[in-house]
Amino acid sequence: MNYHKVVFQPGDVLVEVVEGNTIKEAMNDAGLEFDFLCGGRGTCGKCRVRISEGLGAPVTREQELIQAKELDEGIRLACMTIVRNDLTVELPNQKKLQHHILIESVEGALEIEPQLNKVFVEVEKPSRETQSSDWRRLKESLVKQGYEDSKLESSVSILRQMPDAIRGANNHITAVMYNSRVVGIELEDTTKTMLGMAFDIGTTTIVGYLLDLYSGKELSVVSTLNPQTAFGADVISRLTFASHEENGLIKLQSTVIEAINKLIVEAVQKASVFRNQIYGVSIAANTCMHHIFLGINPQSIAVAPYVPALSEPLVLDASELKISINQAGKVFMLPNIAGFVGADTVAVLLATELDQSEDIKLVIDIGTNGEIALGSREKMVACSAAAGPAFEGAQISSGMRGAVGAIDHVYYRDKLDYSVIGGGKPLGICGSALLDTVAGLVELGIVNKRGKFLAYEQLTNPVARRFKENLIQHEGQGAFLIAEASITGHGRPIMITQSDIRELQMAKGAMAAGVRVLIETYGIQVQDIKEVLLAGAFGNYLNPHSACVIGLIPLELEGKIKMIGNAAGTGAKLALLSSSKFRRSKDIAEHVKFVELGSYPRFNSIFGECTYFNIQ
Known part of the structure; x- marks a missing residue:
């Protein structure tokens, strides 16, 4: 070799x-x-x-x-x-690889109900008269704090620590409790500090929030590109890698665990605290990322009927998953809904309180695998739309993720203008700029409703003629020039080609068809929707008008759109800070009706109609 x-x-x-x-x-x-x-x-x-x-x-x-x-x-x-x-x-240049990761989220008031608690107790000293065991005396001290004797339990590892801990602390110890179970014993009084981290593990990015579990205060926020992108940019490619590559699942799991642990170190350093002060971690992730994180083969998601191996919420020992926090730490996994509607969607619904809303609302998380939910407290329906990678920049000739150097918005003024993430010379366009560009082409009549570029001589809108120099030919077909080669960071022109428009039509068609199917399933009209909530990075950076012009979102709903930031992250935080919210996540997952688009009558015709643009 x-x-x-x-x-x-x-x-x-x-x-x-x-x-x-x-x-x-x-x-x-x-x-x-x-x-x-x-x-x-x-x-x-x-x-x-x-x-x-x-x-x-x-x-x-x-x-x-x-x-x-x-x-x-x-x-x-x-x-x-x-x-x-x-x-x-x-x-x-590594600076040009820095990704613009959404960490902001919309939050409301919350009653703190920590998943774990600390109790400082004085264990009665043993005597010849009583002959009570260390465990019995510890239980008695916990009963005085309100715990029920018959429900108190522990583990062998805690019982092994207990004798030395009690005597080493002169009978004054802090018991770390999960419900009625002693999961940790610490010397003296450590009740002042109890931290946790909430993670939103996305296909593209991972965001972590360091929280004070007593006050709910956010101490620091960290994020990174999901390193699993080295094995595949989308869910399907990672499903394939996990199932068919030798040790593929192990590689994917170890990669994400390593990333989580690095983020934990970064978070505690930013907040000037210690890693062993973290006792709880919550995880919101799509079903594939959820399974990989746990080391569960996700192959069942990839084949009909696309069912997950696991949908219920879980509470696990952090040490079992090699998450480097306090040895008493727990990991709280939010539940999944279906194979392609996962715990991240449950977290979004928990954050938006769709299950308690009087009004009917539409919740959309746009991405390679777009999740859509519709409903109110009466009922909720959800689906997954296979939008493909166009919104992430893949399969687009000048496309890239929302990183430094990406054109993120395009403006049709007296001449074409645009903004670049981080400033400087542009390197490509991300999904939000793709929407802006094509929406402008639609409104100006430069492309028709089928997405075909018209020749300059066919243009009837006088404003469209301002952009004559931008109308070019590429590989024998029409294209639209955004930035000439001489002004880009790599010396190649940035443009939108006919093939790019086709890719966008397929992506937005899938999302729009999902919305229409849910509206039909729910039995309402578009105008019955009171609010549209856009979650996730792409949804929060796009121009709502552009999204409606191209038909990604029904045009009638443009004035009802609200960006809600990283709602999956918010839901993960709520589940960590409140035991009742975590329990409610189970109810949400069980009550959402999942709609399989591929099995829906007329889906193909609906999808075909939704690939067209809205030409007024």
């Missing part, structure tokens, strides 16, 4: 790689974070690196996706380039 040295710049990161592996695999071995939008399948052409030493001939796929001039300059795709000799690989 031959090995070759691969050096990654900047940073002089050296790794020895088995001959035949890809640069992508070398990056994984080196522990380098890199965004593979298509999961390394060679379809998006976005994982571009420059090979400065050891350059070989490009493969066919690279010749198809990369311009000849760039190939000559050593530009290659990390997922396609095979290591056959020693290489020096230059990665893009």
Whole structure:
């Protein structure tokens, strides 16, 4: 077996790689974070690196996706380039890989009911007269604090610690309690501090909130790109990796656990506290991420009838999952609804209190796998729409995630204008800019309702003629130029092609069809919906008008749209701070009626209609 040295710049990161592996695999071995939008399948052409030493001939796929001039300059795709000799690989500027992750959330008043409690007690000293055991005397001291003797219990590991702890603290100890179970024993009085972390584990990003479990105060917020993106950008690719790759599930689970532990360290450092002061962790995640986090094979989600292995809420020992917090710590897993409507949706519904609303509301979390819920306290229905990766920037010619360098909004003024995340030269467009651009093209009549570019001579709107210079040809079809090559950060033009519009039509068609099916299932009209709540990163950065113009959201609802931030994160926080909220999450999951779109009568025709644009 031959090995070759691969050096990654900047940073002089050296790794020895088995001959035949890809640069992508070398990056994984080196522990380098890199965004593979298509999961390394060679379809998006976005994982571009420059090979400065050891350059070989490009493969066919690279010749198809990369311009000849760039190939000559050593530009290659990390997922396609095979290591056959020693290489020096230059990665893009790391600052340009920083992702714009949504951490803000909308919250209301909350009565704190911690999942765990601390009780400081003085254990009566033993005597020759009573001969009571250490455990009996500890129980008696807890009974004095209101606990019921017959319900008190513990574990072997706690009983092993107990004799030394009681005597070492001169009979004054703090019992860490979960319900009536002693899960930890600490010397002296440690009741002043009890912290927890709530996590929203998304397919693309992970956000963690460090909380004071007594006051509910948020002490710090941390976030990261989900490192599982190295194994696949979307749920389906990770399902495939977990089920078919050797040790695939183990790799995915260990990757996310490692990311969680790094975020915990970052969070406590920001708040100037200690990791062993964290006693509870709550997890909201889609069903696939939920299963992978637990190390449960998610294969059943990928095949009909798409059922999860587990839907109930769970309370687990943090140590069992190798979550590095206090040894008494617990992990609270919110329940799933269905195979593709998971605990993150339950968290959103908990945060929005849809189950207690007098009015009918529509809740939408737009993404690769979009979740939609409709209802009130009377009833709730939900579905999952396979929107695909267009909103995340994959399969879009100039697309990228919402990272530094991405154009996030486009404006049709006297001339075309746009804003760039982080400022500076643009590198591509993210989903919100894609919506803005296409919505403008629709309103100006530059594309018709079927999404086809019209020739300049066919334009009837005089305002559309202002953008003559932006109307170009790409691969024999119409396209719309956003930024010329001379002003971009990589020297390539940024544009919207005919193929890009088709991708958007498919994505928005899936979401719109899901909304229409839920409205029909519920038995109401569009105008009966009192409010539209947009959750998640994409929903909070898009322009509602653009979303309605292209038909992603019914046009009649434009004035009823409200952004609610990272509602899944809010729900995870509520479940950690309030035991009653955590119990309510179970009721929500059980009472939501899941609608399988693929089985819905007329779905194909509804979807076809929803791919059209709203032309007034």
